[in-house]
Amino acid sequence: MQLRALTTTVGLFAVATFATSAGTQPAARPDPAPAAQSVQQRTALPVLVDCLWHPQVRPTDFILACGDGNSRLASLRWSRWDAATARAKGVNWVNDCTPYCAAGRFHAYRVTVRLDRPRPWKKHPQVAHYSRITLVYQAGRPEQFAPTVSYPLWD
DSSP, rough: OOHHHHHHHHHHHHHHHHHHHHTTOOOOOOOOOOOOHHHHHHHTTOBOTTTTOOEESOOSSSSSSSTTTHHHHHHEEEEEEEEOOOOEEEEEEEEEOOOOGGGGGEEEEEEEEEEEEEEESSSSSEEEEEEEEEEESSSSOOSSSSSSOOOOOOH
16 A cells, blocks of 8 residues: 555656646746836836936925025825826925025925926936926916926936
């Protein structure tokens, strides 16, 4: 009886080995995606490149004036982020620089933000980035600004 059980076990093992070597693979769990692949999947849509050259997707805050920080977007709520454009509502905090920027006060202005013109990012050409930002001021605006302003974004 023990010999018969041993023979059956060896036979089943041989059949399983033969089936595997013949190309029939048992069901296996997929390997977890490596970190680089996860980043690539997240960046399939265009990104917004920040002042420190980090790709951002749907950021809640974004500095517009990288040199001095005197204009920044805050409380961004994104309603769209796709291959062509992104759209959000938020607040543009702008320093009045009166009498000079270090002594100036920040004022909040409600804006609609639009990102567009996706282009390959020079730092990572396989990643697209939005290359233009447009701000539409909802009510008030800084006195030196037009109701709608567009700026090229850094590459």
